[in-house]
Amino acid sequence: xxxxxxxxxxxxxxxxxxxxxxxxxxxxxxxxxxxxxxxxxxxxxxxxxxxxxxxxxxxxxxxxxxxxxxxxxxxxxxxxxxxxxxxxxxxxxxxxxxxxxxxxxxxxxxxxxxxxxxxxxxxxxxxxxxxxxxxxxxxxxxxxxxxxxxxxxxxxxxxxxxxxxxxxxxxxxx
Numbered sequence: 001x002x003x004x005x006x007x008x009x010x011x012x013x014x015x016x017x018x019x020x021x022x023x024x025x026x027x028x029x030x031x032x033x034x035x036x037x038x039x040x041x042x043x044x045x046x047x048x049x050x051x052x053x054x055x056x057x058x059x060x061x062x063x064x065x066x067x068x069x070x071x072x073x074x075x076x077x078x079x080x081x082x083x084x085x086x087x088x089x090x091x092x093x094x095x096x097x098x099x100x101x102x103x104x105x106x107x108x109x110x111x112x113x114x115x116x117x118x119x120x121x122x123x124x125x126x127x128x129x130x131x132x133x134x135x136x137x138x139x140x141x142x143x144x145x146x147x148x149x150x151x152x153x154x155x156x157x158x159x160x161x162x163x164x165x166x167x168x169x170x171x172x173x174x
Contacts, residue, residue, distance in 0.1 A: 034071030122147025
């Protein structure tokens with residue numbers, strides 16, 4: 001898939017349907033938001049990432065610079081299986097910034113960071129603003145480590161979601 005927006009380097013940008021990314025590396029991209037993969041507000045599909053690496057991506061300063069690795073803000077779902085999301089940066093959700101129902105299984109989010117003094121969620125920002133309270137975040141058998149952020153080094157935003165979210169983090173290292 002080619003970059004969809006002029007002025008970006010390499011970002012994957014699905015807008016309709018379901019995209020499955022399997023056994024790939026998405027690295028060293030820069031974009032305004034979702035530097036690795038952007039599933040944005042106008043998108044109507046879901047994203048599944050399987051056995052892949054999303055690393056070294058960074059958002060550019062300015063509006064909408066969320067999700068260094070993945071920014072998921074659509075009407076679909078985000079699924080991440082057996083993948084590594086590391087060394088990405090943005091103003092919020094250095095690894096993943098999500099406003100949609102998200103499932104992360106057997107994956108590692110490490111060394112992702114937010115920039116500035118207001119950043120939320122170094123590895124994961126569960127951002128409620130678009131779909132609250134309908135979204136859920138489920139994390140199973142995964143590792144979240146060495147995230148850097150002003151608020152929530154590894155995970156931020158869970159308190160905005162339903163209280164049951166905390167019971168959905170199972171056998172994981174956070």
